[in-house]
Amino acid sequence: MPTPSDPDQSQAQDPQAFWQERYAQSHSRTRGKAGQLLQDLVAKLPPGRVLELGCSTGDDSLWLAEQGWQVTAVDISSHAIQTATRLAQAAGLLAQIEFEVCDLTQAIPKGEFELVCALYFQSPFDFPRAEILRQASAQIVRGGHLLVVTHASGPPWGEQHKKEFAFPTLDTEWADLGLASEAWEVKEFKLHTRLARGPQGQEAEVNDNLIFVRRR
Ligand SMILES: C[S@@+](CC[C@H](N)C(=O)[O-])C[C@H]1O[C@@H](n2cnc3c(N)ncnc32)[C@H](O)[C@@H]1O
Known part of the structure; x- marks a missing residue:
């Protein structure tokens, strides 16, 4: 976590400004494909309404829409949402995706969902992430799923990441x-290892926490 005295994080005291700056940099605009865990787990589900927290430039949102999901996808960065909207428009998927610039510490989109996704919804700032996840999971209908994936380690080249x-x-x-075990069936709860690729093409194994549960 950066502290207020971190010199290279001087502009990072405001979360919104930090993420805007991040998405203004061309190299981090888009991964160009949906996350593998999302694809592996969600491809088996019947499509419905999905809420995506911290959707970035929409790689996962576009894939979800392609699978037939009606997507509500939010991010604090308007740059990220603009890029996501442009990509969705180019792919002819805009009718299925509602992108919204939203600071989730202030408001969470209303509605009920068959799926809530929080994919690497992490930040260098202290923020009420747990509260946001709890609120969003309360909006999942019976039989619906919650998918939470978090970085559990960083690659050797990733000082910034650490x-x-x-x-x-x-x-x-x-x-x-804070999920009550009688109300949720645990489908995945594990450390998942994947191969990450660095800026010079180098590869290293990194770990993700994977939690995938279904409301009974
Ligand atoms: C580590 S990135 C992960 C992005 C994407 N889900 C992925 O899998 O690559 C975290 C995302 O959360 C967004 N974010 C951080 N704080 C937020 C907040 N308070 N409200 C909404 N989005 C936020 C950031 O803009 C960023 O896109």
């Missing part, structure tokens, strides 16, 4: 969600 993320454990993630 600064930015607190790397929660599975157990702290679970405690933060």
Whole structure:
């Protein structure tokens, strides 16, 4: 976590400005494809309404819409949402996706959902993430799913990454969600290892916390 005295984080005291700056940099505009865990787990579900928290430039939103989901996708950065909207328009998917610039610490989109996704919804700032996840999970209908994936480690080349993320454990993630075990069926609860690729093409294994649950 950066502290207020971190010189290279001087502009980072305002979360909105930090993420705007991040998405103003061309190299981080889009991954160009949806996350593999999302694809593996959600492809098996019947499509419905999905809420995506911290959707970035919309790679996952576009894939969800392609699978037939009606997507509500929000991010604090208007740059990210503009890029996401442009990509969705180019792909002819805008009718299925409602992109919204939204600071989730202030408001969460209303409605009921068959799926809520929080994919690497992490920030260098202290923010009420657990509260946001709890509120959003309360909007999941019976039979609906919650998918939470978090960075649990960083690659060796990722000094910035290490600064930015607190790397929660599975157990702290679970405690933060505050899900009553009688109300939720646990479908996945594990540390998942994947291969990350660095800026020079180097590769390293990194871990993600994966929590995938279904409301009974
Ligand atoms: C680490 S990125 C992950 C983005 C994307 N879900 C992914 O899998 O690559 C975290 C995202 O959360 C967004 N974010 C951070 N704080 C937020 C807030 N308070 N409200 C809404 N979005 C926020 C950021 O703009 C950023 O796009």
